[in-house]
Amino acid sequence: MTVRPIKERHCEERSDEAISPPGVMIEGSEAPAILAEGVCKRYGSLTAVEHLDLSVRRGEVFCLFGPNGSGKTTFLRMLTGYISPSRGRITVAGHDVVRDGLAARRKIGYVPETVPLYGHMRVGEFLRFMAQLRGVAATAVAEAVDRVIDLLALGEVVRKPVRVLSRGYRQRTALAQALVHEPEILVLDEPTNGLDPRQIIEMRGLIGSLAGRHTVLMSSHILSEIEKTADRAGLLLDGRLLGVRAIAEVADLESWFLSVT
Amino acid sequence: MRPLVILFLKELHGTFTSPIAYTVATVFLLVLGYTFSLTLFATKVANLNYIFHQVYVLSILLVPVLTMRAFAEERRTDTLELLLTAPVREIWIVLAKFLAALSLMILMFVGSLAYAVVLGLYGDPDWGPIYSGYLAVLVNASLLVSLGLLMSSLTENQVVAAALSLGTFLMLWFADSVAYLLPQPFELFAVNLSLIGHFKPLASGEVFLSDVGYFITLSLLALFLTTRRLMER
Numbered sequence: 448m449t450v451r452p453i454k455e456r457h458c459e460e461r462s463d464e465a466i467s468p469p470g471v472m473i474e475g476s477e478a479p480a481i482l483a484e485g486v487c488k489r490y491g492s493l494t495a496v497e498h499l500d501l502s503v504r505r506g507e508v509f510c511l512f513g514p515n516g517s518g519k520t521t522f523l524r525m526l527t528g529y530i531s532p533s534r535g536r537i538t539v540a541g542h543d544v545v546r547d548g549l550a551a552r553r554k555i556g557y558v559p560e561t562v563p564l565y566g567h568m569r570v571g572e573f574l575r576f577m578a579q580l581r582g583v584a585a586t587a588v589a590e591a592v593d594r595v596i597d598l599l600a601l602g603e604v605v606r607k608p609v610r611v612l613s614r615g616y617r618q619r620t621a622l623a624q625a626l627v628h629e630p631e632i633l634v635l636d637e638p639t640n641g642l643d644p645r646q647i648i649e650m651r652g653l654i655g656s657l658a659g660r661h662t663v664l665m666s667s668h669i670l671s672e673i674e675k676t677a678d679r680a681g682l683l684l685d686g687r688l689l690g691v692r693a694i695a696e697v698a699d700l701e702s703w704f705l706s707v708t
Numbered sequence: 709m710r711p712l713v714i715l716f717l718k719e720l721h722g723t724f725t726s727p728i729a730y731t732v733a734t735v736f737l738l739v740l741g742y743t744f745s746l747t748l749f750a751t752k753v754a755n756l757n758y759i760f761h762q763v764y765v766l767s768i769l770l771v772p773v774l775t776m777r778a779f780a781e782e783r784r785t786d787t788l789e790l791l792l793t794a795p796v797r798e799i800w801i802v803l804a805k806f807l808a809a810l811s812l813m814i815l816m817f818v819g820s821l822a823y824a825v826v827l828g829l830y831g832d833p834d835w836g837p838i839y840s841g842y843l844a845v846l847v848n849a850s851l852l853v854s855l856g857l858l859m860s861s862l863t864e865n866q867v868v869a870a871a872l873s874l875g876t877f878l879m880l881w882f883a884d885s886v887a888y889l890l891p892q893p894f895e896l897f898a899v900n901l902s903l904i905g906h907f908k909p910l911a912s913g914e915v916f917l918s919d920v921g922y923f924i925t926l927s928l929l930a931l932f933l934t935t936r937r938l939m940e941r
Contacts, residue, residue, distance in 0.1 A: 527793040531941040552795040559793075563786035565718075567725045579714045580794045624790075 478541060480505045480632050480662035481526065486535035488521050488686075495521040496686040499535070505631075508654060508663040510673045512700070513683035519666035520560055522683070523636050526664070527557045540631050553582055556625030556661075560636040562617050566610030570601055570620055573609055574627055581628035595623040599653075615646040622653070626661075633657060635665040639672055651676050670700040684708055711796040715804030723808050728777070732770050736816045739766060744823045754831030759823055760841040760911040764904075767813070767845070767852055768881065772873035774812065775856025776866040778805045779938075783864035798938040802931055805857055813849040817842065837913030844910035847923035848903070852877060854930035861937040877903070 481503035488496040496518040503509045511519045524530045526537055528548045537544045542551035565573055574592045583591045596602055599619040604612060609620060618638070625633060638654065639647045654676050657663055667673050673680050674694055681691040682704060689707050697703050723729045743762045782788035791801055827833045852873075859872040884902035887895045899905060906919040 524789075529789050529793050529941065549795045549797070552793060555793070557793050559786060559789050561786040561789075563790050565722070565787060566785075567722060572721075576714065576718055577790075577794075580711065580791075580796060582795055 478505075479503055480540060481509075481664060482538045483522070483526070484536050486522070486525060486537055487533045488518075488525060488530065489533045494686055496525070496532075499683075499686075499688050501681060501688060501691070503662060503664055505662050506659045507678040508658045508665070508676060510677035510680045511664070511666045511683055512668055512670065512673050512680055512704075514668060517683040518686035519668075519683055520636055521686075523557075523634055523664070523666060527555055527634055528552050553628075554631045555634055556581075556628065556630035556632070557634045558618075558621045558625045558636065558638060560640060560666075562621045564609045564617060564620060564624075567608065569606055569608055570612070570616075571596075571605045573620065574601075574623055577624040578627040581630075583628050591627050591629075595627050598626065599623045614641050615643070615649075618642060618646070618650065622650075626657075631662060633661045633663045635663065637667060638665055639667065639669065647672070670704065674700055682707060712800045712804055715791075715796065715800055716807050719804050719808030720811065723812055726777075728773060729812055732773055733812065733816050733819070736766055736770060737819050740820055740823075744826075748826075754827045754833040756823060756827065756833070756838050756841055757912060759820065760845055763817070763820065763845045764848060764907055764911070767849055768874070768877045771809075771813070771849070771852040771856050772859075772870040772877070774809050775805075775853055775860050775873060776870040777860070778809070778857050778869075779861040779934075780864050780866045780869045784866075792938065792941075799935050801938060802857065802934045806854055806931060809853045809857070810850060813853065814846070817845055817849075834913070837911075840913050840915050841911045843915070843920070844907055847910070847920055847927075848907055850927045851903075851923045851930070854927040854934070855880075858930045858934045858937070861934045 479502040481501065483499050483501040486496055486499040486501075487494065499518075499522060511522065513519055521530070525532050526539065526544060528544050528551060531545055539551040540554040542554065544551040565576075568576065571592065574595060575588055578588045578591045579585070596605055599622060601616070601619055601623060604616050604620075609617070612620065618641075622635075622638070625635075635654070639650050642650060651672065654663055654665070658678070665677070667676075677694055679691060679693050680697075680700065682689045684707075690703075692703060694700075740759060740762060744759055747758050779788065782791065792798070824833070824838055827838075855876055856869075856873040859876060860866075860869040862872065863869050880901065880903040882902075884899045884905050887898035887902075890898055900922075906922045909916060910919050
């Protein structure tokens with residue numbers, strides 16, 4: 448398969464009429480948790496994501512994988528409302544991320560690749576702040592924070608300032624803030640980046656335990672991790688989704704990756 | 709409104725856990741105290757007009773230091789991504805930062821009330837110009853903070869944000885200096901754009917709605933542009 452160089456390609460014009468309305472039921476199946484239709488993102492003449500169509504089922508762990516610069520983070524940022532698509536539409540639990548952004552963002556818990564945290568806050572303070580910001584009722588904040596502290600085993604560091612945390616604890620704190628409002632959809636950008644082997648195993652176990660209760664959309668470029676974590680995987684290359692496969696049906700991701708690139 | 713309160717408290721927490729706020733407040737009150745004592749002993753006149761002008765100059769120099777981190781730091785550390793992907797409107801984020809920075813300025817102005825109390829105890833000041841002077845420094849601080857936030861939203865480099873703010877403040881201060889070089893209607897525009905031209909009457913006890921309107925209008929414009937900047941995705 449040949450792939451045109453990304454810088455020479457452009458998103459073609461596509462009218463909104465060609466795209467089904469938000470919250471549309473897919474025939475013969477349940478409405479998807481995430482639905483992307485004809486999504487493009489351009490930065491001037493550079494096309495970062497091109498005509499991406501994707502449907503993620505409720506409760507599954509879906510992984511976008513591909514080399515660095517393939518458009519994974521750009522897509523996740525469009526999904527979470529941090530940047531807008533140049534074309535196309537993304538719906539989250541039936542809410543359009545652009546037109547109904549606030550409602551869509553309420554459904555999402557997001558851990559960006561860079562794990563941004565407020566260093567001057569203590570872990571407990573940070574989680575309380577994020578719980579309030581994400582709309583947890585004032586009377587339920589303490590309970591929600593305690594729940595994620597237990598879930599992520601943050602009890603030891605709850606009074607420590609975020610800036611002194613190790614990479615592993617930072618990652619757990621970031622995941623805790625994403626889960627504190629019990630979102631339907633969890634978006635994790637390279638969740639095992641920078642973790643040591645033990646932390647990677649813990650993170651993998653954690654993501655596995657979240658499946659079913661939450662829809663998990665993650666990105667990664669570590670094939671072995673994807674095979675152990677995801678139910679389905681989508682291969683992105685140069686901003687284009689080259690295919691989606693159920694992990695159970697793929698002999699090994701490496702062969703698939705090599706065959707299509 | 710709840711997100712605004714939550715974000716405002718977070719900004720206040722950030723402001724008062726940073727040494728910048730304490731440094732700025734200390735410098736502000738020290739310089740002001742020095743000026744007050746020196747001028748009072750020299751002139752023996754019970755008014756605060758010179759103090760208000762000192763506050764004006766100090767605000768122009770110190771507000772860039774207060775606001776430079778607002779968005780630049782959030783961009784640099786990527787925490788802006790956390791805020792903008794949370795279910796809150798951009799306007800709340802901007803207003804929270806604006807109110808937090810303005811609160812610190814108001815606290816500093818409250819500290820300077822000691823001078824008015826001293827004048828009241830030991831002299832017989834005309835209170836009208838003192839009230840209008842405080843109105844002048846308040847609306848001036850509101851304009852400078854909102855412009856500082858706008859500059860901070862344009863870059864992720866704090867020093868660049870501070871330099872842009874200072875440059876903008878100085879250009880507004882001296883806008884009327886170049887007026888005579890310009891043809892009409894630009895001459896009138898430059899004169900009316902002048903910061904000092906609107907501050908001086910207010911600080912001297914001459915309250916005109918147009919002067920107050922100038923500060924409020926430009927503050928709202930800067931806050932609007934900052935919000936638009938955040939909405940650019």
